[in-house]
Amino acid sequence: MKIFHKDSDYAVRLLVHLALREGSGFVSATKLAGELDLPPNYLRRICSALIKAEYLETCEGAKGGVRLIVSPGDVTLLDLLELFHSTPELSECTIRKKHCPHRKTCVLRKRILGIEKVIAREFEAITIQSLIDDMKK
Amino acid sequence: MKIFHKDSDYAVRLLVHLALREGSGFVSATKLAGELDLPPNYLRRICSALIKAEYLETCEGAKGGVRLIVSPGDVTLLDLLELFHSTPELSECTIRKKHCPHRKTCVLRKRILGIEKVIAREFEAITIQSLIDDMKK
DNA sequence: CAAACTGATACTAAAATTCTATCAGTTTAA
DNA sequence: TTAAACTGATAGAATTTTAGTATCAGTTTG
Numbered sequence: 001m002k003i004f005h006k007d008s009d010y011a012v013r014l015l016v017h018l019a020l021r022e023g024s025g026f027v028s029a030t031k032l033a034g035e036l037d038l039p040p041n042y043l044r045r046i047c048s049a050l051i052k053a054e055y056l057e058t059c060e061g062a063k064g065g066v067r068l069i070v071s072p073g074d075v076t077l078l079d080l081l082e083l084f085h086s087t088p089e090l091s092e093c094t095i096r097k098k099h100c101p102h103r104k105t106c107v108l109r110k111r112i113l114g115i116e117k118v119i120a121r122e123f124e125a126i127t128i129q130s131l132i133d134d135m136k137k
Numbered sequence: 138m139k140i141f142h143k144d145s146d147y148a149v150r151l152l153v154h155l156a157l158r159e160g161s162g163f164v165s166a167t168k169l170a171g172e173l174d175l176p177p178n179y180l181r182r183i184c185s186a187l188i189k190a191e192y193l194e195t196c197e198g199a200k201g202g203v204r205l206i207v208s209p210g211d212v213t214l215l216d217l218l219e220l221f222h223s224t225p226e227l228s229e230c231t232i233r234k235k236h237c238p239h240r241k242t243c244v245l246r247k248r249i250l251g252i253e254k255v256i257a258r259e260f261e262a263i264t265i266q267s268l269i270d271d272m273k274k
Numbered sequence: 275c276a277a278a279c280t281g282a283t284a285c286t287a288a289a290a291t292t293c294t295a296t297c298a299g300t301t302t303a304a
Numbered sequence: 305t306t307a308a309a310c311t312g313a314t315a316g317a318a319t320t321t322t323a324g325t326a327t328c329a330g331t332t333t334g
Binding site: 003004009012013077107108110111112114115118119122123126131134135 | 149214248249251255256271272
Binding site: 163165167184185195196197198199201203 | 277278279280281282283
């Protein structure tokens with residue numbers, strides 16, 4: 001029952017970290033990896049995704065790096081989960097490779113779809129900013 | 138975001154199937170696997186777990202097999218998820234192997250623990266019987 | 275006794291996750 | 305004008321997890 005994998009987990013931490021570093025300009029992935037104690041090249045890939053999703057801005061070359069370009073209150077955990085975990089189905093509904101023939105009418109599936117929505121709403125309610133607010137309490 | 142894996146998924150199907158087969162005595166894993174179109178030996182392992190958890194009763198030897206010994210209304214999806222998915226943590230809170238030093242105070246973790254409870258309640262509300270009832274609608 | 279079963283468990287295969295490495299290109303600054 | 309510090313992109317290796325197979329010993333039935 002693992003929902004956050006390393007990628008989404010690291011992304012959350014990175015965004016919180018960058019939000020707290022507000023106004024410090026472009027920071028290199030290597031530096032960030034050091035600060036967060038995360039594998040540099042892996043973090044670089046995570047940055048790529050966040051750049052494509054337009055949460056971060058990038059600047060190439062020496063003195064380059066990334067910078068947060070969204071308000072921490074606008075990024076939800078659901079956004080991040082969806083960004084990294086492409087298949088948000090709780091169950092795949094397959095029988096031995098082929099799609100389950102009862103897929104459309106499957107009661108289990110229907111129930112699960114309902115729960116997926118509940119989970120989505122929960123994660124949608126949590127923003128990077130709200131995590132930061134919690135920290136300050 | 139996969140919560141049901143093959144084992145818990147197959148277990149649900151098996152229990153629904155057995156509940157519908159009520160009163161048909163002991164049925165062999167091989168036969169059940171045929172009826173459900175699932176890998177026989179894998180299903181056998183799933184049966185073992187369900188036997189240990191005392192949802193099924195078993196009878197060795199020829200003409201042997203398994204039989205449901207609980208009321209379908211008493212088995213929740215949460216029970217099954219917990220039975221097969223031993224680590225119900227949505228996030229592991231580790232940084233590179235070692236446990237995250239902020240584990241106890243981590244705000245992300247706290248939020249996730251809260252959501253875990255929500256999810257648990259959702260799955261707790263769904264029993265094998267309720268799935269069967271849904272089917273009959 | 276043979277056939278049809280379970281119990282237990284070791285093993286293999288496949289898939290997903292996590293991490294590393296590399297190479298081409300860009301910018302800075304000595 | 306060149307070395308150093310960076311990004312972009314992507315291949316690929318290592319690790320872990322999930323899924324499925326195979327086997328052998330023991331039990332019951334006919």
